[in-house]
Structure formats: C-alpha cells, structure tokens
Amino acid sequence: MKSHPAKRCLATLALVSMLTAPVVVTAASVDEYLAEAKEFVQKGEIKAAVIQLKNALQEDPTNVQARVMLGSLYLRGGDGPAAAKEFGRARDLGAAEKLWLPGYARALMLQGQFDAVLKEVTAEGDLDNKQRAELIALRGNANLATGQIEEAQGEYDKALALDRGNPMARLGKAQILLSQRQEEQALEQLNKVLLEHPAHVESRLARGDLMRRLRRLDDALVDYKRAIDESPRNARAYIGQALVHIAQRDVDNAKKDLEVLHTIAADLPAVNYLQALVSFQEGDYDRASDELQALLRVTPSSLQAQLMYGVVSYARNEFTIADEYLSRVLSSNPNNPQIAKLVGAARIKLRDPQRAVKALAPVVSEATRDAQLLALLGTAYLQTGENSKGAALIERAVELDPEQAMLRTQLAVGKIASGDTAAAIDQLESAVALGQDVVQADVLLVLSYLNKKEFDKAIAASEGLEERMSDSPIPFNLTGLAYLAQSNFTEAKQRFERALEKDPKFLVAHMNLARLGLLTNDPGAAKKAYEDVLAKDAKHIGAMMGLAALAQSANDAEQAEAWLRRANDANPQALQPKVVLAELYLRRNEGLKATNLLSGLPAEQAELPAVLRLRGMAQLQSGDYSSAIHTLRTLTEQQPKSMEAWFQLARAQAASNDLAAARESFAKATELDPEYKVPVVWVGLGELELRDRRYDAALELAQTLKEKFPQRVFGYDLEAAAYRGQGNTERATEALEAAIAIEGDTRRVNLLASAYVATGDNDKAVEVLQDWLDKHPTDGATWANLGVFQQQVGDTTGALLAYENAIKHGQANSVILNNMAWLYLQKRDKRAEEYATRAYQMASDSPEIIDTYGWVLFQTGKRNDGLAALQQALVIAPNNAEIALHVAEALHALNRDAEARPVLERILREHAGSAIEKDARALLGKLRG
Structure with a gap:
C-alpha cells in the first residue's frame, strides 16, 4: 500500500530541501487511491475513504468509479446534495445507468425532491430486474411522500412483480396500510420483508414502531436492538428504544439511550424531548419544564412539546399555563378525549367549571366508555348546578370502573414517537395524577360502595354527605339508592322524595321512583314517574324507553313501538332507541325496517359491535347478503374472539351460496366453543353440510352432538336429515323416533309420519299423527x-x-x-x-x-x-x-x-x-x- 498522502508530501519537501533543486512530484495512480479508499471503507473509516476518492478525482476528474463510490459514501452519510452532484457527474460522463441512477434517485429522495424523482427517474434503461424494481419502489416512495396513495400502491405492485422480495416495496405497502389503520395487514407485510431480509433496518424500525403502537413493548425492543446491531449509529433506532424504555418505566436504560443519542444526534429536537420525558418520569418537573421551554424556543409550533409542557405545568400546579398550552393542542385535535380530559381537569382546578364543560362535553357521547372522562364532566356539571346531568354521568362512570372513576390511577401523557405528531396525540398513557379535588370524590365514594354491594358503608357515607351537602339533592338520592338495593322500599321512597324537595328538576330521582315502582310491581307508579320526567324534559330518553318497556310487558306492541319511535325522533343522535327499535323489528321479521333505521349513523356509532351485529342480521333477514357479509366481516375484525360474530357471518355466507367461506366461518365459530356449550353453532355447521350434500360429514357431526348433548335433540335431528338425504328412510325413521322420545313437536311428528309413508306404511303414519293429536288437539298443521x-x-x-x-x-x-x-x-x-x-x-x-x-x-x-x-x-x-x-x-x-x-x-x-x-x-x- 502507498503511504498516506500527507506523509508523501512531507517526504517530498524533505527531499527538495536536501537536494536544493527542482523536482517533479509523481502522483500516486488513480487505481492506488481507489484501492486505499476501499480498504478504508472496510475498516469503517469513511472520512479517510472520502479523502482518497477526492485525491483520485484530482488525478482523473473523469473517473466514473471514483465518482460513484464518492456519491455512495455521501449517500451513506446523509449528504443528499453532495451525493446527487457526484452521481450526476457520473451520468454526464456517460456511465451506465445501473451505476449512477439508483444512487441519484436515493439522493433526490434524501433531499425531499420527490417531484424530481418522478420526472427524472425511470426504470427503462439497461438494468436488471432487481435494479428496476428498486427504482420503481423509489418512485413509489416519492408518490407516497406527495400523498398520491393509489399511484404509490401501483408502483409498489410493479416492483414486486419484478422482484417479489423487494424490501422497499413491501415496506411502502406496509406504510400505506399503517396510514389506513390496518395494523395487522401492515404487520404481515413487514414480517414478509424481515423473513427474507432480516437485516433491512428501515423495515426493522417500522415494525418496532408498530409493535410500540400496539403496546407489544418487548417485541418492539427486540426490533430496535436488532436495528442498532445492524446500524450502530442509527438515531431513530435509539429514539425508538428510549421510548420503549420510558413506556416500561425503565428510566435507567432510557438514560443510557440518551447518552448515545447525545453523541450521535445531539441536535435533534427529539433528543431534547426524550430528556424532558425522562425528567418528568423521575418526578423532576422543574428540569422537565426547563427542557421543554428550551425546546419550544426552537420548535414553538410543536404540538408534542406544547402537550408535554402543558402536562408538566399541570404537575407543577401552574394551572393557568397548563390550560393555555393544553388548549392549543385541543384546538388542533378537538375530538381527542384524552387531551380534553387534561384541559377539563385544569379548568376545574381553576374553578372554571363552565369552560371545563365546554372542553369535555364535545367528546362525550352515549357510547363513551371512559370512566375518568365521564367523572370529570359529571363533576363539572355538578359545579355548574346541573345536578341531573352531573349525577347521571358520575353514576355511569362508577358502573364502568369505580377505581378509574375515583382517579386513583393517573391521567394522560403520550407514548410519543419522534416526528409523528398524529401518533403522539392519539396514543396517550397515564402520567399526571389529578388529585381527588378534581372530581366529586365523596360522591364517587358512595357510588363505589354501592357498586361493590357494600350497602351499609354506602348509607353511612351518604348520610354523612347529607349533612355536608344539605342543600343538594345528590346525597339524598344516593341514600335512597342504597336503601333500594337493600329492598327497604319505604326509606328509599322517602329519600328520593327528599331529593326532589331539594331540586324539583332533579330528574334522576324521578327515574329512581320509576325503578321503585317496577321493583314493587306497581307499574302505575312507574308510569307516573316517567310521565313526571317527560313533563319536565319532553325529550328524556330514559323515560320514553321506560314507558316502551312498560308497554311491552303489558303485551301492547303497538304502544311500545310508538314510544321507541318517539324517543328516536326526539333524540336523533342517540343510539339506544335505535338499537332497541331495531331489535323489535328483527323479532317481527322486518329486517328492511331495521336496516333503514341503522343506516346513516355517525362513524363512532356505526362501527360499534352492537350496531354491526344488528345491522348485519337485518341485512341478512332482508336478503341483502353481500352487505350482510361486509358488515359481519367488519364485526369479526373488531371481535375476532366473538363466537356469535363468526356464526352470523357464516349464516350470511351460506345464504349467498358461498358455502366454502361459510364453512371456514363456522369452523372459527366452533373453535371458540371447545367445550361444546353453544349447540346452535354446531347445528348451523351441520345444516351447512346437509345443504352441501356432505351427508357423511353431517352424520359424523351428528354423532358428536349426540355424545356432547346426550339429553338434547340436536344430534338426532341432524342424523335424521342426513339419512333422508342419503335415501336411507329406515335409519332416518329410527333417528326421528329417538328425537321424538327426547323432545316431541309438530315438525318432528310430521316428519316421522312422512317417513312411514315413504316406506309404504300409511297406517303407521296415520297412527302416529292421531296419537299426537289426541294429546295436542289444537295442532292445526x-x-x-x-x-x-x-x-x-x-x-x-x-x-x-x-x-x-x-x-x-x-x-x-x-x-x-x-x-x-x-x-x-x-x-x-x-x-x-x-x-x-x-x-x-x-x-x-x-x-x-x-x-x-x-x-x-x-x-x-x-x-x-x-x-x-x-x-x-x-x-x-x-x-x-x-x-x-x-x-x-x-x-x-x-x-x-x-x-x-x-x-x-x-x-x-x-x-x-x-x-x-x-x-x-x-x-x-x-x-x-
């Protein structure tokens, strides 16, 4: 190997001094510079390699190999402009496309010049399939970056058609799926990439991020560590690993990650942000505040920084600052309940319940299952004097989760990924203890006792509350609920009436008087209580639903429907009347009415499992099989462990004559019943086998049903039908006789008579029917x-x-x-x-x-x-x-x-x-x- 160029230069100067005569210096050959550059690359000494390549180009500016190598090293170091310049010169020197074009395209992508990639980069030159696939995948990335999703998808598909294992294309498809919230499908694509290319760092990081999003933290950690092994100075890998450690409350390891990040990417805002998270997690709120203020000076519009600064300010009891910064975040994410909780809590701390309601009410609906959110809004309403609204919300909170509603857990900060603000805002986890003064803790305590059926403690606590809140209807209503739970109806009634004396508009007490009427078998009193509610609030859902239930129990179907329709008309945004009314229509075999009723719901209601189930069954009942399949498949995606979801999907698929798909769905439903507790699922599978004329399979299943349900008729019915299908009348008759011995009914008796007729024994058929009619003389059929x-x-x-x-x-x-x-x-x-x-x-x-x-x-x-x-x-x-x-x-x-x-x-x-x-x-x- 030649000596280092600096040493050569010193040797030459020494020689000049010694000889005191002009000398022509012979430069090292270009090949020697290139060889040395390659050796430096192998040793990881990239800067030295760049120097040698520049020396080579000084000797020979037209050397294509040196240009391409230098461009690749710039690309490796993230210097997009310099890389593009070198690859462009290689192009101008007439280099083959395969040498310069892939690097040039990557250099443009690195600079964010996506339009230039789409205009200048094609895959039509002298390239092999892998190179062409790589360029097409890069074009896909450029399309994706400019929001052209369909075009990106098309490019990725083209790339995979040329090279089915192309990791960039599969990663691109995964990123599209992630943007569409199709996590499982995205994970499938990433798994395929890493199965064939386990060292593909970008896919490894993408899967790590996805695992973190899915709260599979240990799996995420594995991917980040592998990415670090493959790329030891990859800042994104250390950021991801640090976030996992923070989520795991592993502060020590998070600090180690930060030490590395300070050496390789100290200028990244994400590093400062992570430092603030660690400080926060250690309880050092002052230091976290300092870190975030410094960050906000650099990135004042960062929602992540504003969110965290608001949370830290809340923790430092600086509620005005917390309200200011958290409100900014809420204005950018007005439908986010977690941020609304923080804003509402800060405003309650500031004794401003009206503004707390303004922040919280828009994110609370009939479908809300967040006990903390309900408790916060309920408390805000109580503080504004809206007792009925407040009490109802707090009661809902305790029914959902009394521990969470008591706010013994913590509320609200993000598992925030570097640069991914949407994910940061969407994925919030516990971090700030609100304190019992934020919610009506004494009210929640009584409700918690009631929820645990500790009624004596509930009465003692609520009677104490009656003294402290003597002007409020709330404690008297709570005492009444406790007495009601103990079946002490007299005391319960007195307490509910006392509550109404305190506040005649306190509708909750009227509703509890209705409950009392139902429990004491006094429908008249219940009806009067409901009517009293409606006299004060003509749109009250609970009262109208109660009157509908009373009508139903009196077998007045017409009046029940009228009340349900009135409840729905008065509250068009409410879901409960629609659900109950749809169930009524389904029982009456009016699937089209149910379908129409459930159409046009807002997204948050339309995708609820209960709604999907009813809509799918209604579509099935009305003969719209393709829609039923789509709806019920969505239900199975939401509830993959729901036996009924798979069962209903199988029914819809069978109705549309897709027997193979129906069989798969029935198989998934039966897998969820390993102990044979739900016979209707197995019977449904048996009926499918009969329909498909798979009589042997039906007989096998019939034998299983007879073994698993020996006292039930299912196996014998299936066996009889299968033998009829095979034309074995004698065995079908035997099975029917066994079925009737267990459970005789009109259908089975008439099937048995028909079986006797089929064998020519008409007298026996008449005898069987006559015997049945002697015991059931009103059986017209x-x-x-x-x-x-x-x-x-x-x-x-x-x-x-x-x-x-x-x-x-x-x-x-x-x-x-x-x-x-x-x-x-x-x-x-x-x-x-x-x-x-x-x-x-x-x-x-x-x-x-x-x-x-x-x-x-x-x-x-x-x-x-x-x-x-x-x-x-x-x-x-x-x-x-x-x-x-x-x-x-x-x-x-x-x-x-x-x-x-x-x-x-x-x-x-x-x-x-x-x-x-x-x-x-x-x-x-x-x-x-």
Whole structure:
C-alpha cells in the first residue's frame, strides 16, 4: 500500500530541501487511491475513504468509479446534495445507468425532491430486474411522500412483480396500510420483508414502531436492538428504544439511550424531548419544564412539546399555563378525549367549571366508555348546578370502573414517537395524577360502595354527605339508592322524595321512583314517574324507553313501538332507541325496517359491535347478503374472539351460496366453543353440510352432538336429515323416533309420519299423527297433514274431518280448501262449490286452484263459468296435462268437439306415456266428426 498522502508530501519537501533543486512530484495512480479508499471503507473509516476518492478525482476528474463510490459514501452519510452532484457527474460522463441512477434517485429522495424523482427517474434503461424494481419502489416512495396513495400502491405492485422480495416495496405497502389503520395487514407485510431480509433496518424500525403502537413493548425492543446491531449509529433506532424504555418505566436504560443519542444526534429536537420525558418520569418537573421551554424556543409550533409542557405545568400546579398550552393542542385535535380530559381537569382546578364543560362535553357521547372522562364532566356539571346531568354521568362512570372513576390511577401523557405528531396525540398513557379535588370524590365514594354491594358503608357515607351537602339533592338520592338495593322500599321512597324537595328538576330521582315502582310491581307508579320526567324534559330518553318497556310487558306492541319511535325522533343522535327499535323489528321479521333505521349513523356509532351485529342480521333477514357479509366481516375484525360474530357471518355466507367461506366461518365459530356449550353453532355447521350434500360429514357431526348433548335433540335431528338425504328412510325413521322420545313437536311428528309413508306404511303414519293429536288437539298443521294422508289412502270421511279441524285451528289455507272441494265433489256434496270458491278467492293466480274451481262449477251445473275458469287455468299453465284434459272434457260435454280435438292431440303429442294419455286417447275416440 502507498503511504498516506500527507506523509508523501512531507517526504517530498524533505527531499527538495536536501537536494536544493527542482523536482517533479509523481502522483500516486488513480487505481492506488481507489484501492486505499476501499480498504478504508472496510475498516469503517469513511472520512479517510472520502479523502482518497477526492485525491483520485484530482488525478482523473473523469473517473466514473471514483465518482460513484464518492456519491455512495455521501449517500451513506446523509449528504443528499453532495451525493446527487457526484452521481450526476457520473451520468454526464456517460456511465451506465445501473451505476449512477439508483444512487441519484436515493439522493433526490434524501433531499425531499420527490417531484424530481418522478420526472427524472425511470426504470427503462439497461438494468436488471432487481435494479428496476428498486427504482420503481423509489418512485413509489416519492408518490407516497406527495400523498398520491393509489399511484404509490401501483408502483409498489410493479416492483414486486419484478422482484417479489423487494424490501422497499413491501415496506411502502406496509406504510400505506399503517396510514389506513390496518395494523395487522401492515404487520404481515413487514414480517414478509424481515423473513427474507432480516437485516433491512428501515423495515426493522417500522415494525418496532408498530409493535410500540400496539403496546407489544418487548417485541418492539427486540426490533430496535436488532436495528442498532445492524446500524450502530442509527438515531431513530435509539429514539425508538428510549421510548420503549420510558413506556416500561425503565428510566435507567432510557438514560443510557440518551447518552448515545447525545453523541450521535445531539441536535435533534427529539433528543431534547426524550430528556424532558425522562425528567418528568423521575418526578423532576422543574428540569422537565426547563427542557421543554428550551425546546419550544426552537420548535414553538410543536404540538408534542406544547402537550408535554402543558402536562408538566399541570404537575407543577401552574394551572393557568397548563390550560393555555393544553388548549392549543385541543384546538388542533378537538375530538381527542384524552387531551380534553387534561384541559377539563385544569379548568376545574381553576374553578372554571363552565369552560371545563365546554372542553369535555364535545367528546362525550352515549357510547363513551371512559370512566375518568365521564367523572370529570359529571363533576363539572355538578359545579355548574346541573345536578341531573352531573349525577347521571358520575353514576355511569362508577358502573364502568369505580377505581378509574375515583382517579386513583393517573391521567394522560403520550407514548410519543419522534416526528409523528398524529401518533403522539392519539396514543396517550397515564402520567399526571389529578388529585381527588378534581372530581366529586365523596360522591364517587358512595357510588363505589354501592357498586361493590357494600350497602351499609354506602348509607353511612351518604348520610354523612347529607349533612355536608344539605342543600343538594345528590346525597339524598344516593341514600335512597342504597336503601333500594337493600329492598327497604319505604326509606328509599322517602329519600328520593327528599331529593326532589331539594331540586324539583332533579330528574334522576324521578327515574329512581320509576325503578321503585317496577321493583314493587306497581307499574302505575312507574308510569307516573316517567310521565313526571317527560313533563319536565319532553325529550328524556330514559323515560320514553321506560314507558316502551312498560308497554311491552303489558303485551301492547303497538304502544311500545310508538314510544321507541318517539324517543328516536326526539333524540336523533342517540343510539339506544335505535338499537332497541331495531331489535323489535328483527323479532317481527322486518329486517328492511331495521336496516333503514341503522343506516346513516355517525362513524363512532356505526362501527360499534352492537350496531354491526344488528345491522348485519337485518341485512341478512332482508336478503341483502353481500352487505350482510361486509358488515359481519367488519364485526369479526373488531371481535375476532366473538363466537356469535363468526356464526352470523357464516349464516350470511351460506345464504349467498358461498358455502366454502361459510364453512371456514363456522369452523372459527366452533373453535371458540371447545367445550361444546353453544349447540346452535354446531347445528348451523351441520345444516351447512346437509345443504352441501356432505351427508357423511353431517352424520359424523351428528354423532358428536349426540355424545356432547346426550339429553338434547340436536344430534338426532341432524342424523335424521342426513339419512333422508342419503335415501336411507329406515335409519332416518329410527333417528326421528329417538328425537321424538327426547323432545316431541309438530315438525318432528310430521316428519316421522312422512317417513312411514315413504316406506309404504300409511297406517303407521296415520297412527302416529292421531296419537299426537289426541294429546295436542289444537295442532292445526298436524290435522292438515293427517287429512292429506287420509285422502291419499282413500279415507274421504276421515280426510274431511281432519281438514275441518285444521281450519278450526287456524290452517284455512287455499290447499286445504281446494282438497276439501275436491273431496266434497266426489261425494256430490253441494259444499264443494263453497270450498272451491273460498280457495279461488285466496289463490286466484294458482292454476291448480283455478282448475278445481272451474271443474267444480262445471260439474255442479255452471258449465259456462266452469269452462271459462278451466280455460283461464290452461292459459296460466299450458303444459299441465290434467288441466288440458278437463278443458277438453268440458268442451266435449258442450258439443264443441272441434275445439276439444286440438287440445287432446296436443296432450297425446306432448305427454306420451303419461297417466293422462290413456284418458285423452279414449276421449279423442268419442269426438264427433
């Protein structure tokens, strides 16, 4: 190796001095400089390598290899402009695209020149597939950076088509999925990258960030550590690792991360921010405040810094400053409940409950499940004198989580990622203890005792509160609730009435009087209490829902629906009336009404599991299978461990004839029932197997059901249906007999009778039905079935008696009436016309019913009317040979043989070999002329 250029220069000067004569210095060859540069790169001495490459270019400015190597080293050091300059000169020197273009594209990306990437970078030159894929993926990144999501997706897909393992493209797709909140799909893409390219640092960091977002902190730590192993001076990796350590309350290791960051990226604002978080976590609020003030001088518009400074100021009891900075953050994120909690708490501390309500109320809805948020808003309302609102919210808070509502936990600061303000604001975790003075702690204490069923303690605490808050209705209402829980109704009523004496507008006490009425079986008192509420608040949901429930319990479905509709109309933004009303419609098989009711909900309501479940079932019931599948699949994504969600999705998929998908969903539902506690799921799978004619699989499942539910009928029903499908009537009959022995009902008894008929044992069929009817004489459906069997064996009298009983017990359908008309006609009984007419009036579009009606009219002397009806039936069913024969017979009887002949000839031509052919041929022989 040549000596270092500086040493060569000294040696030359020494030689000049010694000889005192001019000398021409021979420069080292370009190849030697390049070789030395490569050796320095291998040793990690990048600066020395850059010097040697510059020396080489001084010797030969046209050396492409030196230009490309120097550009790569600049790129490696993050110097985008210098890298772009060197790659551009390599291009101008005529270098092949594969040498300069990938580096040039990366240099432009590093500078944020995304438009230049899209204009100047193509993948059409002399490149192999991997290089082309890399350039296309870079174009995808440029599109993504400029917000052109579809174009980016297209570029990534093109890149993967050329090189299925291209890590940049997969990382880009993952970033798109993350922006769309599809974390699981993004994780799948990142896993694929790291499976094939475990050393891909960018993907490793992206997965670490995602793990941190998903609160899988140990997994995130693994990725950050691996990224540091691959890239020891990567600031982003240390920032991520520090955030994990902070989230784990591991201050010591977080400090170690900061020590490294101070040496490699001390100027990054994120480093100062992390230092403030660590100081805060150590309880050194003064130092944290100093750090944040310094940070805000550099980045005054940073929401992260403003948020943290507001939190620190709150911790230092500087509530005016806290309110100022936290309000700025809230104005940029007006729908964020965590920030609203902080602002509300600061304003309550400042004794400004009106402004606290202004911050908190917009983020509280019927669907809110945050006990702290409800308790804060409830307290603010109590301090403004709105007792009913405040008490109701605090009660909701305690029902959700009494410990959280007491604010014994802490409230609110972020797991904040460097440079990702949206994630910082969205992902808040505990950090600031609000203190009991922020909420109505004594009220919460009583409610907490009630929630724990410690009623004596609740009474003692609330009676003490009655003395301290003698002008407030709240404590008297709480004492009443405690007595109510102990079934001491007299004391409860007195306390609720005392509460109303303190504040006649305190609707909570009226509602509790309604509860009292329900518990004492006095619906009149409950109704009066609800009406008293509505007299003061005509839109009160609870009162209207209560009146709807009272109507329902009185079997007044019309009045129940009217109250539910009124509640919904009066409170169009409320969810509860819609949900209960939708359930009512579903029970009445009015799926379309339920679907319409649940459409157009705001996003936060529309995506609730309870709403998705009802909407999916309504869409299924109304026949909109594709929508039902979409809705129920969303439900399974939200609740992957919900057996009912998978079951309902399977039903929708089966209804749309996607049996393979239905089977997969049923499989997931049954996996969630390993102990066989929900038979309907297994029965649903069995019905799917029957529908798909997989009778052996159905029989196997039937055997399992018989073993798991030996005292239930499910397995025997499934077994009987499977054997029927296989045509094994004998085994089907045996299974039905076993099922009836466990649980006899109309359906099974009639199936068993049909099975006996199928084997030719009509007498046994009649016997089974008659035995059943002896015990269940009002079963109209079975009387009708018995009539059919008796009619088939020629027992006209028995059939007519059975049909009469069927009609008597609610089965007056057109088929029974039609059969009776035919039987009475055979007996020459004048009642034939009466029943034929009734059947015709019920089913005037049925050709069989019209045929009987016409034939009865014709046979009873009303020939012209009868023939007209018969001809009408033939027009509707021109291929029905029996109707055609009746028309021909009527025409012949009326001496209209010329019209009858073509009818008979058509029967012979189109129904040769049928049972009707013989009669048609005989009649044709009788025709005149």
